[in-house]
Amino acid sequence: MSDDYDRKFQITNVTMNGETMIQESDVNAVINNVKVVNNVDSTMYDRSQCVMYTGFLKTECRDSVFWVGLNKDFLAGKFWQINVMDLSGYLFHVTPSFASMCGYTIAMDSRNNIEFRASVLSCCVHTVDDEQFNLTVQIQVGTDQVMASTYIQVLSCMYSPWAAREIFCEENYMQVSVQRKIPLIEEDYAQDAEDWSSVLPEAASAESGIWQVVFHIPGGKRSMTVKEAHQMNYGINTTVSRILLRAPYHTNEAQVVLVQGVPLSVIRSSTFYKQHWMILLIDTAIACPIDGITFTDHTIMWTVPRIFTPIVTSAVHQDNTSMGVNGIKLDPTRMAERNYTLDKNDTVLAIRVPIGGQDGYYKSYVRDEQYGIKYSINLFLEHMWEDEAWGLNKINVIHPATTPFIPQPLVLTDESVPDQWLFNVTLGNFLPDVELDKLTLGSQSFPVDEPNQMFHVYNWTISNETALNKIFILEVPMESPVVDRKYIGDGVEQYTLDIIYTLTVVPENMIFTHVAHLIHKHKIVLPVANGFCDEENMTLIVTHGTLDQYWIPFLGNVLLTPHSAEQSGYILRDNGTHLILVIPHDAAEVVHESINQQGLRNRFDFRLKDNKTLDVLTNFSVSCSFSTADLITCFPNGRMIITALKLEALLGIDTGKMMLRDETCRPKESDAFKAIFEFSANSCGTSRRFEKDYMIYENEVVYFKESQPASDPIYRLAISCHYHVNDSLHIQFEPQVNPQPTVVPGYGPIVLVMQLAKDVLYSNLYEDGDYPVVKYLSDPLYFEVQLLHNEDPQIELFLQDCWATASPDRESHFPQWSIIVKSCESKADLQMTIFHPVTSNERVRYPTHFKRFEVQMFAFTSGNLNTLLGQVYFHCSVVLCKEPVNGLLCPGQCVPGKQRMGKMSN
Template sequence: MSHLFGLGWLFILLTIANIEAQKKPAINISSKCLGNVMRVDVGPLGGNLLEVAVVVNNSDILLTSSLASQCGFSMTIDQLGNAMIYASLQNCFAQNVEDEAFTTTLNLRLHGNQMGEDELYQVAETCHYPAWASREIVCDRNYMEVSVKRAVPDDYVLPEHPVSGTNSKFGDPRRAAEKQPIDAGFRITTLVFFTPEERIMKVTEAQSRGYGIANTPSRLVLRSSKTAPETYTQNVAGIPMTVLKTSTIFEKKWLATQIDAAAACPILEGSVALTPNTISWYLPRHIDPLISSQQFKLLEVHMGINGQRLDTAEMAARRYAITVNDVHIIVEIPVGAVGGYFKSHVQDNQYFTSYTIEPMLELLWTEDATHEDTKYKVLLPITTPLLSQPPQVIDNTLPEEQIFKVMIGPFASDVTLVNITFPSEVLSVGDCNVRGFNIQEHRSPNSSFKVITLQVPFTDRVVLQMREMGITVYSLHLTFGLLVLPEFAPFSLTAYLEAKLADIVPPSVSGGCDYTNFYVLVKYGTQGFDFQTIVGKRMLTSGLAQQYGFMENRTHFSFVVPFSAPDVMFEAVEASSIRTRLDVVLKNPETNKNLKEFSLACNFHSTLTECFPNGTMTALAVKLESVPSLNPSQLTLRDPTCGPSYSDGRYAYFVFSGNSCGTTRKFLPNFMLYENEISLPDELEPKRVKTDEAEYELKVSCYYDINTTHAVAFHTRPRRSEPYAENAKGELQVAMRLALDDSYSVFHSVEENPIAKYLQQPLYFEVELMRSTNPKVSLELENCWATQNDDRTSQPRWNLIINGCVNPVDPYQVVFHPVWADARVQYPSHFKRFEVQMFAFAEDQDNLSHQLFVHCDVVICDARNPLNGVCNGQCSNQGNKLKGQRRAVPDMQSFKHVSSRPILIN
């Protein structure tokens, strides 16, 4: 934040002694009348020291910081050396004509850095301001001012001198009453300050303490420093404000009267909220110390910058925003917006910036009780905390041009490059340009930052050369010496550049596969990255590159394509895998010729057909490259009425049983063979394009053992005398969690609510008995089911586990996973893990919602007394015939249970 720099108000912008002197820029001086204040713009100072004095009766009065706050002056200077001087129209030295015309004359003296005569400039400005409000308040950076009409309530004339605060009306600047002008014969004798306690001072004492007091033909003006002892802080609508509250006593012979005046200005800390991108300034809509009641009307709200009001179009162009609600007036300014400036800072050779802007708010309100209006103006300089702005070194060198090209930045405009250090010598900026290194500064339009570019020919002696295997390696070590003005703060930036020249090598493509992805590596060759990349049939745009994990450096780039991506072609379907191919083409954008063609074919494991013990079969059909016109949704089994349960542009998924959809059965010596085919129905064949395109036909087969022998053994249980716990159901301390995969090593966190899953993804559940250290106790799952809401008794209901066993009528049966002891699992018997296929919910489209809950009844068992049922590891529902559709079984009896968090189906 800019402030007055005390002791004569001297602002210094130092020039750099070791940089060649340049022609001093001309000083531009202009002045503007901005309502009840005047602004004088001076600059650029060009390294000069500025001294400001006020001209009164042909005499100069030097403005110090204390005199400035007492008399209504302030000054700020930006990072480019441009000064702005603000003056209240009613400042101590203004020539006042009937409170309508105000003339202020300033002498501006510039002292040069070197021996020579000072330069003196005089600026005089007359501002006309006849439309005074009943009360006008100005909050400037270093003072607060209140100007009120010289009028008091008609019952305020006292027969004797006032003493202390005996009058109950005394000291309320918001009091409403019919007011009469004060006789010109009255003079100011005493001031009463409310802190909020009363402090009484004679006028001479108040002036000696730095207060400005003026009695114009029709107005009383009171001015105070924001840090004066007689001010106090009050929280107004959550905003801290500095408050000045006074009564001024006028006397004439044996008569006395008084005028109450108050000002309240926001404090920066507490009224401004900062984010890395936005400045938000809050001002109370109802400023309690200045308004007597809620019965007031806010008539106007205006915003400006540097004291100058802006219209709506200009605010929109700068992306400023102003909002008025019942409590606050809120100004929002983007960091870096037009009207402010960035300042550079150096700490531990690290580069930072801060952003400074001085917004202004002008309010006009009237109170219903008094019908008097108030104009309120506040100028609030705001500076952000230090923003990390590490400069970058960007190497734009093209080896074939044989010139190193480097760009450094971005920097704020107050940074200058002083010299460059090479391993063998140090050169100033002027020496570099004479040497042909071509140093330039570049600034983008509508940007507060600049970059510096440097070019160094390979042939200069500061460039090192080394030959290796027919390749010349050029290297350049350099350190940029920079300064921040006017603080003269140094910092440096080091760079190492290297370039190689060799025989022309064309770009190349290589790659490989793992069990899920294609991995592609593209090397640029000696011509650099000057080609287009086609993946499959699509251009590798920035969006597609981001999707495929694109990574690059100066010599190559790489990306990863999943085997199921749309740019991958399916070539063939084999027993347990799909053969897929990825094509990559590098193309010259100018000639449209292919520089390199690359194809990578791999087999990816995929379970295309699954056979379930209950006779249910599933099959996955994919669209092959040899049948480009195929629409997978039109595929059917032998029975044309049996279409896919799910399909898209590349897949079709079928679910059917061994006695449906035209499935045939053959008896072989030791097993039965169930067969079906996936193809297009005959009525669709004539519609296909008659070319060399192959017909689509996929065989589906399932084998079931007929004669299989299983060995069964049993052991008698010896008699035991020790006591043991009976099996029972009860309130269990159990937890259910959802793992990311079947390794059950990483689980979804509590913050993920709901958990999002796709239909193609399985769900991996783990149920754990908590806080038990008894290895002879085991946890068993009796019943598990899914519902659409967290009410475990709600309908519809999908049964997953019944009496400890998988649902026998479910084609997508639950898969139990074994639990082994590891670092996390001390007692495997305390855990149960099972997997549910999300496809299981796809068929019930009428009842399926986008959200599911999974519930389980659990039983604690004693391994020494397993008895029967789930504790004995037996399925008590085996052999039962469950009728109706999949999982449509009657509700089980409610027991103590555990439930999952919501699962969102996409």
């Protein structure tokens, strides 16, 4: 059987500006009156919006198929649709149901371009003598679902001669066309009596003058008119010499039949036309393979029956088979070049193609959060045979084959350059349809389509699109905030980068992630230090290392800044290569290690901590011994003043609970760091002994555990005073009458301020602009009186009197209410004034310069006890004393006249 089918292809360009028109007169006549049909709606088509452009599409005739390719780059990010035009000028939108009924297919090729395929016998094709076929295609393209541009292409293909029966198996439909010429009567003509007997009852009762179809289904028959068949999505049509039946694969009348182990979709039908005097009966049975694909690791094999027995009713004399791809037949030379084979035996035909061949394509997929690929190829089979019933038969099959999911382990390549302080990591390998959407670095997420100084992303794709060839390169400076940096000891610093890649397969929008954990270590130069002491100060000199910008200094557990050093009386200097710190030996951050015969051993700790995690990088300590002479004072009259310091090993003890041998002798003064005892040589359990020429008085300061008071003390400080026995002390005494104390006026700034706090912690004060402050009855008012601009720690401020008035005049008596009277709470007030202690903090340097008290909000009343609404003004008079005063202020004797340095009111 010769393959002498004549094929001719021509493209007729259409422009709507009148310069170029369609050459075929019948098509040209309808261009001026184009209508759009979508289901039952129709609208006029405005030809003024047409733009002729063929650069984004290619057209071709492939056997009995119109082929149109639309460029993916032109359609990227746009809305588009394809319409076809019939001879009446109506446009039909090619939807999936319309396509399967009318012989159209929209698919995607190996490079993600759009393919539009149409049978030469499809619905809107204009046929000339069953040899020339013309189709007008309209393509609309726009954005935001608004079709802004319209393109029209008129296709013309030649196809002849036809086989007596031609079957076309597309992706989405099956189609059979047969000759409907009435043959001459021959001597050996044999009537198909069985088929006539099955159809004759329906034909006999059918209406005349219309085409009808009878479907043979298991257990019976189902007949319907052509109109009814159309409503069931069948396509039935006639041309000059042929009758056509087209159907989707899974109609109610279709059956799945296994032939040689291959499932076929089979529709058994007879189509007939009845006149009063005759019935024209045509066999329109059709069968198409719906599977037969098997896979090995490297090969796709497609098996189909050599004889489609459901539609072959007589002996086959000879057959001829060709294979191809994408609807194009391949000659043996090209098949050999591409390692394709076509084998056949008495029962089956087998096509084998290698996975990854050039005519197919790979596509990315995601399954269970794992990335993988599938390989697809659009196989084509043409099989022709001759038999006694039909003569020449031809079946063309377009059958896409797609491999199962092939997982692809991702490859993470760390090409970081430590010397350049740069993370450089590559993630691959992907197909070009994978996009990197988002990066999560550490705990922060970033879209990759926005510029960012913390990292850079690049992608690289090799031109061969049938292989895994796309990679993503990520560069992150190690100094970036998203990198976790940690000192791990021995002069080594560790840099950690946690990455979550969020990727998407387009255009399906399948999302998957990949996690990476990168660690790099750097050898660094650590800072070194040297320390020394003089009689008053302790000094530390630190030589910087290589990464000091990442570490912050602490003195003990207190952050050391130029401001805090200045506030504490420290010297802190940094010249870029060295840091110098000088602090007094009795500074608050100095710890007392021990007291022994060498003296008082003091130490301070200088720590460098990570500026993110505050982990200690290194610790430098300066430890020196100082004289204990200042801790013991022995007076000639036998009085002894002892300062007991809290040692480092006993940081948790309460110095106020220290005692001498006589447990009733407790500290005269104490704070968090020391306790001061003052006693006479003949008290507090002091013992006396003689040694050579000395009389020695001895005692000891002890501290017991509160839970074990009968046990040995956990702190014991032995003290002694030595007096030379033979020494004489000459004292000159001259009586003198002291003058009466007077207040001597002096000159200097004394500035007082009284402020209202927002809470009992006095951490937040009202500003000047906040007054007057609105308060409700019984609300607490927290007052603070402060001496400003005075650096003398021995001065103490005392409240003498405080009162409230209903006017700004502090001397006003109508009305007036006393709050503090002679340093005590007002007895007339049912709600007693509460005094609050003042402790040192960043704002309070000298607590003795402050006094705080609390009263409850009240309102003045008139003579008839009516409440007076308005503002209340508070006033205080204070006394400044030179020396700290022990005890409570009540009843006022705590501020004797001889101590008064001055008096001001605020």
